[in-house]
Structures are given as C-alpha cells and as structure tokens.
Amino acid sequence: MKMLIVGASGQIGFNLYQALAGSHQVTGTYFSYPMLDMYSLDMTKQGIVKDFITVLNPDIIFLPAALPDVEACEKKPDLCRRVNIDGTRNVLAAAGEINAKVVFFSTDYLFDGAAGPYSETETPKSLNVYGKAKNEAEKLIRQSACPHLIIRTSVVYxxxxxxxxxVVRLDERLRRGEKVKVPNDQFSTPTYVNNLCAIIKELVENDKEGIYNIAGPELLNRYDFAVLAAEIFELDRSLIIPVATEELGQQAIRPLRGGLKIDKIRSVAVTPLMNVREGLIDMKKTMERHSS
Ligand SMILES: NC(=O)c1ccc[n+]([C@@H]2O[C@H](COP(=O)([O-])OP(=O)(O)OC[C@H]3O[C@@H](n4cnc5c(N)ncnc54)[C@H](OP(=O)(O)O)[C@@H]3O)[C@@H](O)[C@H]2O)c1
Structure with missing residues (x-):
C-alpha cells in the first residue's frame, strides 16, 4: 500500500515509519526537525497540504502530527487550536479529495481522570486545552466521509x-545525578512505542476502522513507572522524589486516574500488548544498539 505519515519526525510517527517501511511504500513528513528522505510539511497551511496530498495520492494517511505538549497547549491555546484542530481539518479535507483512509492519534487526556481506565465507548470530558482540542479533532475525523481509524493511546515511551x-528525559536527568520530582497520584497505562506501532500495522493491514484503544496492560502511577525505569536502566532510584501533582505547579489540570481499557484491541490483534517491564527492557536494548 502507498502510505503517508504526517509527523514522521515525532516519537510515534518515526517508529511507525520504521515498522511500515519494510512492507509498504511509505512517505514521511517533518515540521521543525528535518529528516533525511522526508518532506517538510506544515499541516496548518491548507493549500500546501492539499497540493502535497493530492499529488502524492496515498491509500492511507497516518496523522500522528500534533502539538501534544500539554503545558504548551495551555499557555498557547490559539497555537494548540491551529495545529491540533485546523491542521487535522486540512489533512482530512485533502484526504477526502482522493478518498484516502485517515489514521488519527488520540489520547486518554480526552477524559477527566475521575474513573479511569476508560473504554472506547465512554463519553469524553476533557480537563485541559490539549484534551479538548484532541476531542474536537476526533469529532472532525468521526464526522468525515473518509474511511478512518482512531488510535487512542496513553503515556507512550x-x-x-x-x-x-x-523515560528518555528521566534517564538523562538521573544519569546527571539530578533529583527528579515525579507525581505519585497520576495513573496511566504506559505504552511501549514499538509495540504500539506493530499493532497499528496489524490493524491497517486488516483494514480495521473505528476507535481502538492501544495501551499497556497495567495501570500504574508515574512514580512507580519511574522507579521501575530506574531499576531496569540501573540508575539511582533514590533520586526520584514522589510528589502530589498539585505540588508541581503545572498550568494544565491533569486527569489523575487516566489510562485506557484494552479489551477491544485484545479481541482483534494477534500481537500481544507488552507490560511495562517488557517494554522498558526492550527500550534499553534499543538505546544501547543506537549508542554503540
Ligand atoms: N506521546 C504520548 O504519550 C501520547 C499519548 C497519547 C496520545 N498521543 C498522540 O499521539 C500523537 C503523536 O505523539 P508523539 O508523542 O509522537 O508526538 P511528537 O513526538 O511531539 O511528534 C509530533 C509530530 O508532529 C509534527 N508537527 C508538529 N507541528 C506540526 C505542524 N504544524 N505541521 C506538521 N507537523 C507538525 C512534529 O514535527 P517536528 O518534530 O519535525 O516539528 C512531529 O513529527 C499526537 O497526536 C498525540 O496527541 C501521544
């Protein structure tokens, strides 16, 4: 299949590029972080997006491109809207011209974190600018005439x-011997990026549509996640200081009990979901391979 990844320079986009490139004809784009063999594309530019996509004419457009920085979205709501909502609308309009399928990326930040983990059928109720924008963008996708697949995920590492x-930032800071404050009241279902992308590959190759949660199988708080990462990366866990979210003075309200239920994806995917220990061990091996 001919595929386009808008935002292939990001964490999920790049891993997706690597997962798909061996078996499909894949084109990737970047925005501010130039990548060899990829094209520069700003999804907020309607005309450019339309020309690029209609000329390329892909069967599937993956859209991990976003402004996913929760604090940045809270501080710059106009920018958040322009990228996360208007940008999605531009890609969707271009996809409609060529009847391409759109694979959109969404989040457990759609929910208020009162009673996670959440299933695909629960009604979103976002607490912050980022979550609200992702919900608006999801609505555009769901209401469009384009065939579509919405992947919701949670704390990808x-x-x-x-x-x-x-995890990458934690690793850097602990290696420098810095103390790191980590909230012990924010629960999520951490998701290993390689595992996520392998499952997405399976879904698109089986032409699945609709909403799928793809997340790790464990609900754990950020502090416990950090401690496990320190153990596996053989770093000093005593530098990790557990704190309450409110002590961090963040601008955007965080959903405290977030995370996603994964019964639906388990019923269709052959690839098993990796737990946090398995994901972190694989991540460590991958990082060692890249640094040698
Ligand atoms: N990471 C998570 O924990 C997580 C959890 C739940 C959901 N998600 C969702 O998954 C998606 C991907 O997340 P990620 O972690 O891979 O994000 P990321 O690493 O920040 O990547 C974002 C991508 O979007 C591109 N981009 C930014 N502004 C753009 C613009 N105006 N036009 C075109 N491309 C633009 C970036 O390009 P440059 O880097 O070249 O500027 C980058 O390739 C997002 O939609 C996010 O909401 C992520």
Whole structure:
C-alpha cells in the first residue's frame, strides 16, 4: 500500500515509519526537525497540504502530527487550536479529495481522570486545552466521509530521535545525578512505542476502522513507572522524589486516574500488548544498539 505519515519526525510517527517501511511504500513528513528522505510539511497551511496530498495520492494517511505538549497547549491555546484542530481539518479535507483512509492519534487526556481506565465507548470530558482540542479533532475525523481509524493511546515511551518522552528525559536527568520530582497520584497505562506501532500495522493491514484503544496492560502511577525505569536502566532510584501533582505547579489540570481499557484491541490483534517491564527492557536494548 502507498502510505503517508504526517509527523514522521515525532516519537510515534518515526517508529511507525520504521515498522511500515519494510512492507509498504511509505512517505514521511517533518515540521521543525528535518529528516533525511522526508518532506517538510506544515499541516496548518491548507493549500500546501492539499497540493502535497493530492499529488502524492496515498491509500492511507497516518496523522500522528500534533502539538501534544500539554503545558504548551495551555499557555498557547490559539497555537494548540491551529495545529491540533485546523491542521487535522486540512489533512482530512485533502484526504477526502482522493478518498484516502485517515489514521488519527488520540489520547486518554480526552477524559477527566475521575474513573479511569476508560473504554472506547465512554463519553469524553476533557480537563485541559490539549484534551479538548484532541476531542474536537476526533469529532472532525468521526464526522468525515473518509474511511478512518482512531488510535487512542496513553503515556507512550521508547527510543526516539528527538528524546522527548518521559523515560528518555528521566534517564538523562538521573544519569546527571539530578533529583527528579515525579507525581505519585497520576495513573496511566504506559505504552511501549514499538509495540504500539506493530499493532497499528496489524490493524491497517486488516483494514480495521473505528476507535481502538492501544495501551499497556497495567495501570500504574508515574512514580512507580519511574522507579521501575530506574531499576531496569540501573540508575539511582533514590533520586526520584514522589510528589502530589498539585505540588508541581503545572498550568494544565491533569486527569489523575487516566489510562485506557484494552479489551477491544485484545479481541482483534494477534500481537500481544507488552507490560511495562517488557517494554522498558526492550527500550534499553534499543538505546544501547543506537549508542554503540
Ligand atoms: N506521546 C504520548 O504519550 C501520547 C499519548 C497519547 C496520545 N498521543 C498522540 O499521539 C500523537 C503523536 O505523539 P508523539 O508523542 O509522537 O508526538 P511528537 O513526538 O511531539 O511528534 C509530533 C509530530 O508532529 C509534527 N508537527 C508538529 N507541528 C506540526 C505542524 N504544524 N505541521 C506538521 N507537523 C507538525 C512534529 O514535527 P517536528 O518534530 O519535525 O516539528 C512531529 O513529527 C499526537 O497526536 C498525540 O496527541 C501521544
């Protein structure tokens, strides 16, 4: 199949690119982080997006591109809207011109975190600008005439070129001997990026549509996740300080009991969901391979 990944320079997009490139004809785009053999594309530019997509004419468009920084979205709601909602609308309109399928990426931040983990059928009720924007963008996808697949996921970690995810940053800070405050009241279902992308590959190759939660099988708080990462990466866990979310002084309200239920994906996917220990061990091996 001919595939386009808008946002292939990001954590999920790049891993998806690697998972798909061996068996499909894949084109990737970046925005601010130039990547060899990929194209520059700003999804907020309607005309450019339309021309790029209609000329390329892919069967499937993956859209991991977003502004997923929760604090940045809270501080710059206009930018959040422009990228996460208007950008999605632009890609969707172009996909409609060529009847391409759209694979959109969404989040457990759609929910208020009062009673997670959440199933695909629960009604979103977001607490912050990021979550509300993702919900709006999801609605555009669901209401469009394009065939579509919506992947909801939660706290994604793994090796990535730009090194932005929680575990990569934790690893860097602990190696420098810094103390790191980590909330012990934010629960999620951490998801290993390679595992996520292998399952997405399976779904698209079986032409699945609709909403699927793809997340790790364990609900755990950020502090316990950090301690497990320190153990597996052989770092000093005593540098990790458990705190309540409110002590961090963050601007965006966090859903405390988040995470996603995975019964639906388990009923269709052959690839098993990796638990956090398995994911972190694989991540460590991947990082060692890349640094040698
Ligand atoms: N990571 C998580 O824990 C998590 C959890 C739940 C859901 N999600 C969702 O999964 C998706 C991917 O997340 P991620 O962690 O892979 O994010 P990421 O690493 O920050 O990647 C975001 C991608 O979007 C691109 N981008 C940003 N602004 C753009 C613009 N104006 N036009 C075109 N591309 C633009 C970035 O390009 P440059 O880097 O080149 O600027 C990058 O390739 C997002 O939709 C997010 O909401 C992520």
């Amino acid at each position: 793994g090796y990535e070129i730009q090194g932005k995810n929680f």
